[in-house]
Structure formats: C-alpha cells, structure tokens
Amino acid sequence: MIEPDEIPSDRRYTPEHEWARREGDVVAVGITEYAQHELGDVVYPDLPEVGTHVVAMEEFGALESVKAASDIFAPVTGEVIERNEGLIEHPEWINDSPYDLGWIVRIRMDNPSEFDALLDAAAYRAHLDG
Amino acid sequence: MTETALRETPLSQAHDARGARMVAFGGWRMPLQYQGILAEHLHTRAAAGLFDLSHMGRLSITGPQALDLIQRAATNDASRLRVGAAQYSLLCNEAGGVIDDILVYRATAGWRLMVNASNRERVVAHLEALREQHEYQADLDDRTMSTVLLGLQGPDSLAVLQPLVQSDLEALRYYHFVDTELADGLGPASISRSGYTGEDGFEITMDGGDAPALWTRLLADDRVQPVGLGARDTLRLEAGMALYGHELGETITPYEANLGRVVRLDKGPFVGSEALARLAGQAVARLLVGITLERGSVPRQGNLLQVGQKTIGAIASGTFSPTLKHPIATVFVPPAYAAPGTELGVLIRDSAAPARVVSLPFVSHQTKVRPPGDGLPN
Structure with a gap:
C-alpha cells in the first residue's frame, strides 16, 4: 500500500507527472498521485494501439475526466507492447491506484539509457515542491 | 480578473474546511468539487446534495412600476404570476439574442430576479438603462452581496429540510416559494421549490450572516453531501437545462434554443419583441438537440460536428454522464439533422466519434409537479 503523499522510489518521473518503472528493456507507464488528483474522476482512457511507436515527451494518448481531457506524455521513446485493457471498464483505477492497478501502457525502449535521464523520486518531489 | 479580486461567499471558510477544490467562476471563488464530481452527482440523484449558489445574482425590484420594468425587459409574461410563484424568463437584445436567462419571483412586497453570476453587472446596467429610458417608477436593489443562495437537491430534500422549516414544504408546488422562518433560530429565509438538476428540491435565499449555521446544520444530516459546480454542470446537462454561454448567448435566439414557449409576443412590447415576432414566423436556421455517444472520448464545447466530410455545427456543452455512464452533449444543428436517431460524427482529437x-432531457425529471407553461425542457 502506497500512502497518498508518498512518491515511490522504485521508478522515475517526468515533469508532466507520468511515472516509468523499469522492467529490463521495458517500462511500465502511469500517472502520479498528484496528476490523478489534479485530473479528478477519470471516465475514459484514450490509449494508443499496441504496436504504436511513441516518442519521449510527446503525447501518446489522453485521459478523459468529467471536466476535461488531459494528454499523457511518453517518458521514453519506443514501442507500445501492452496496454492496460482493464482501464476501459475501470477508469477509476487511475484515481484509486495510480501507481499500481492504474498503470497505463508498457513501452519497449528504443534506447534504454533514456530511462536514466528521467527524474528520480527526490527530483520529482523537488519539482512538485518548486 | 486576478485571484485577489475574486469575491468570496459567506461559506468560503466552510468550503475550505471541507477540503473543497476552489476555482474562479463568474468573478467568485467557488467550490468546483469536494469528494469528486462523480460521487457528488450520484449522491444528489440518490439522496440530497447541498450547493452554495451565492454567486448567482439576486435583485429586488420594487415600486409602482416594477412590473412594467420587468415586462419591458423580459420575454415571458410576468403579469401571469401570482404572489408566491416563480417563472423562467429571458432577457433579450433588440435583435432577439439572449442577454441572460433569469427567474422572476413575485413576492408580496415586490419582485425578485435571479440572474447569472457572469451577467449580473451587465443585467443591472441594462435594467437601469430601461428604467431611465421609460421613466419607470421602480427601484432596483442588488442584494447579491448581503444574501446567500443555497440549493438542496435530490429525492431526500423534502425530508431533510422540512424539520427545519415552519411552513409545510410538502404543500409547496414546483416553481413556487414561501418567505418563512427557519426553526431553532436559524433565521428568516425564502424557500423556493426549484432547481437546476431535474430532481425535486429547494433553493433557499437568506441573510449571509445566517447562512453558515444552516449550511452546517444541513450537512450534519447523513443524507446530505456538499456538491460543487462540477457536478452542478453534469446534473443540469443530464436534465437538458440551458447554461448561459453554452446553449444561450447574444447570437442565439430563444427559438433556436427550444425556448419559444417563454417568449410571449402577446403581452405587449418588450426589448427584442419586434425581432422575435419576425423570427417566430420563420423556420429556424439551427436547432438545439442532444446527442449521445458510446463510451469513449468525451465531446467538449467547440468540438466540430460532422456528417460525412461536412461540418454542420459545434458542441455547445459536453460531458460524461455519471447517470447514463456514457458521453452526452448538446449541439446546434440545421433542422434537417435534428430528428432523434440521426447519426452524426463528433471530431475529438482528430478522429470522428x-x-x-x-x-432532451437525457435523464428524465423527478420534480413532483410540472410547472405550468414554464421554460424547462420536457
């Protein structure tokens, strides 16, 4: 169980409030607790097809909340190899469990060294506090 | 307008204490949501939601020619109102476009108007100008700052409010109001059986100083949850009710917005009556309709509507319907595309949904008694 104000140290972050957790050459991607809170109730995830090639820091999908749609940015460049199909029926997982059940896609990295350039938990905390 | 210039309602501290997310709306600092829009919306439909609506403009018009001023400014026939009744009406410009949509209340000692927050100053100036122009003996008093407006909406509203009110609320009909005394020294209040959700419920106007005690008292009831402007918008859209700036505006006529029934051309001249009389005899160029989409991307105001490759309109309001669990929207379309069942496409992020x-409405109304000849969608 991750506390609401905790920023997990097992993954890295973008300034746009996505997280990326490394699994070999693959990263799982989601949005942070801060991002889900700002977005409000998510009602639909607009996700890329498996096989889509995404580019670091470019938008690759959107999360629809009741009030607005919000772009999601790719933390790394690579190919979408899996998406969280459960979110179609349960978009609320993004709000209720942003770091776990609410993962959004898995991306196979073109260049795994890109991961190291992302913010670590301390740097993301500083970004939030800044 | 800068953050520091925002007006605060007497309930601002209560909203902060509840952890509300506060936003700027119509020049006011108002609660967007407390626990979340979906939960607040569904709670209102299931039990009772409590709204701070104090940003809405509350005007009092008195004097021997108060009715003449209202009749000159508004499209509906206020002379048909009995004391204790309210009426939906429009203020139009000379071209027949809508300046604001309002409620007109006939009280024992005069008249009251409820106007939109974002239009209040413009409406006051418009009414003052009409009074000067026609030399009406009428006094206009803007009571917005000294009073509070609360909404209590949902099927449990009557059971929640009745113990706090000396008058019999069960007997109060839809679109009627009573000036009464609240129990336990909570002060005097005007209670109207009306709302903007499609549910049974009440709107309570009272002195600003008395309001925090009633707010706290109502929230002490387990059936009541506070509801912000986010769910207010999803509730009113499901109920098919117009929101100024979306379904209504200066370039939209009442006929296009399906509100011809509140334009009473037979009552004598009023601002816009000549233009509206011409328009009443013509076919409309576009008509407000509702559209629904399968679960997926949500249409938002401004998204284009297409038939094939042809653009035929733009979304007026769009949201995810918490009750129906799919997106809903309103849009003005040429009459040829207005029939229920017509298939269209909405352009959202470069793909046609x-x-x-x-x-309309998307969700049927649960109000106890239908208003006679008033402006609410059927």
Missing part, C-alpha cells in the same frame, strides 16, 4: 441525436 459516432453520435446519435436523442430527445
């Missing part, structure tokens, strides 16, 4: 025209 299939949509279908449906009858």
Whole structure:
C-alpha cells in the first residue's frame, strides 16, 4: 500500500507527472498521485494501439475526466507492447491506484539509457515542491 | 480578473474546511468539487446534495412600476404570476439574442430576479438603462452581496429540510416559494421549490450572516453531501437545462434554443419583441438537440460536428454522464439533422466519434409537479 503523499522510489518521473518503472528493456507507464488528483474522476482512457511507436515527451494518448481531457506524455521513446485493457471498464483505477492497478501502457525502449535521464523520486518531489 | 479580486461567499471558510477544490467562476471563488464530481452527482440523484449558489445574482425590484420594468425587459409574461410563484424568463437584445436567462419571483412586497453570476453587472446596467429610458417608477436593489443562495437537491430534500422549516414544504408546488422562518433560530429565509438538476428540491435565499449555521446544520444530516459546480454542470446537462454561454448567448435566439414557449409576443412590447415576432414566423436556421455517444472520448464545447466530410455545427456543452455512464452533449444543428436517431460524427482529437441525436432531457425529471407553461425542457 502506497500512502497518498508518498512518491515511490522504485521508478522515475517526468515533469508532466507520468511515472516509468523499469522492467529490463521495458517500462511500465502511469500517472502520479498528484496528476490523478489534479485530473479528478477519470471516465475514459484514450490509449494508443499496441504496436504504436511513441516518442519521449510527446503525447501518446489522453485521459478523459468529467471536466476535461488531459494528454499523457511518453517518458521514453519506443514501442507500445501492452496496454492496460482493464482501464476501459475501470477508469477509476487511475484515481484509486495510480501507481499500481492504474498503470497505463508498457513501452519497449528504443534506447534504454533514456530511462536514466528521467527524474528520480527526490527530483520529482523537488519539482512538485518548486 | 486576478485571484485577489475574486469575491468570496459567506461559506468560503466552510468550503475550505471541507477540503473543497476552489476555482474562479463568474468573478467568485467557488467550490468546483469536494469528494469528486462523480460521487457528488450520484449522491444528489440518490439522496440530497447541498450547493452554495451565492454567486448567482439576486435583485429586488420594487415600486409602482416594477412590473412594467420587468415586462419591458423580459420575454415571458410576468403579469401571469401570482404572489408566491416563480417563472423562467429571458432577457433579450433588440435583435432577439439572449442577454441572460433569469427567474422572476413575485413576492408580496415586490419582485425578485435571479440572474447569472457572469451577467449580473451587465443585467443591472441594462435594467437601469430601461428604467431611465421609460421613466419607470421602480427601484432596483442588488442584494447579491448581503444574501446567500443555497440549493438542496435530490429525492431526500423534502425530508431533510422540512424539520427545519415552519411552513409545510410538502404543500409547496414546483416553481413556487414561501418567505418563512427557519426553526431553532436559524433565521428568516425564502424557500423556493426549484432547481437546476431535474430532481425535486429547494433553493433557499437568506441573510449571509445566517447562512453558515444552516449550511452546517444541513450537512450534519447523513443524507446530505456538499456538491460543487462540477457536478452542478453534469446534473443540469443530464436534465437538458440551458447554461448561459453554452446553449444561450447574444447570437442565439430563444427559438433556436427550444425556448419559444417563454417568449410571449402577446403581452405587449418588450426589448427584442419586434425581432422575435419576425423570427417566430420563420423556420429556424439551427436547432438545439442532444446527442449521445458510446463510451469513449468525451465531446467538449467547440468540438466540430460532422456528417460525412461536412461540418454542420459545434458542441455547445459536453460531458460524461455519471447517470447514463456514457458521453452526452448538446449541439446546434440545421433542422434537417435534428430528428432523434440521426447519426452524426463528433471530431475529438482528430478522429470522428459516432453520435446519435436523442430527445432532451437525457435523464428524465423527478420534480413532483410540472410547472405550468414554464421554460424547462420536457
């Protein structure tokens, strides 16, 4: 169980409030607790097809909340190899469990060294506090 | 307007204490949501939601020619109102476009208007100008700052409010109000059986200083949850009710917005009556309709509507319907595309989402008694 104000140290972050957790050459991607809170109730995830090639820091999908749609940015460049199909029926997982059940896609990295350039938990905390 | 210039309602501290997310709206600092829009919306439909609506403009018009001023400014026939009744009406410009949509209340000692927050100053100036122009003996008093407006909406509203009110609320009909005394020294209040959700419920106007005690008292009831402007918007859209700036505006006529029934051309001249009389005899160029979409991307104001490759309109309001669990929207379309069942496409993030025209409202009203000849959608 991750506390609401905790920023997990097992993954890295973008300034746009996505997280990326490394699994070999693959990263799982989601949005942070801060991002889900700002977005409000998510009602639909607009996700890329498996096989889509995404580019670091470019938008690759959107999360629809009741009030607005919000772009999601790719933390790394690579190919979408899996998406969280459960979110179609349960978009609320993004709000209720942003770091776990609410993962959004898995991306196979073109260049795994890109991961190291992302913010670590301390740097993301500083970004939030800044 | 800068953050520091925002007006605060007497309930601002209560909203902060509840952890509300506060936003700027119509020049006011108002609660967007407390626990979340979906939960607040569904709670209102299931039990009772409490709204701070103090940003809405509350005007009092008195004097021997108060009715003449209202009749000159508004499209509906206020002379048909009995004391204790309210009426939906419009203020139009000379071209027949809508300046604001309002409620007109006939009280024992004069008249009251409820106007939109974002239009209040413009409406006051418009009414003052009409009074000067026609030399009406009428006094206009803007009571917005000294009073509070609360909404209590949902099926449990009557059971929640009745113990706090000396008058019999069960007997109060839809679109009627009573000036009464609250129990336990909570102060005097005007209670109207009306609302903007499609549910049974009440709107309570009272002195600003008395309001925090009633707010706290109502929230002490387990059936009541506070509801912000986010759910207010999803509730009113499901109920097919117009929101100024979306379904209504200066370039939209009442006929296009399906509000011809509150334009009473037979009552004598009023601002816009000549233009509206011409328009009443013509076919409309576009008509407000509802559309629904399968679960998926949500249409938002401004998204274009297409038939094939042809653009035929733009979304007026769009949201995810918490009750129906799919997106809903309103849009003005040429009459040829207005029939229920017509299939259209909404352009959202460069792809066309299939949509279908449906009858309004999206969610049927639960109000106890239908208003006679008033402006609410059927």
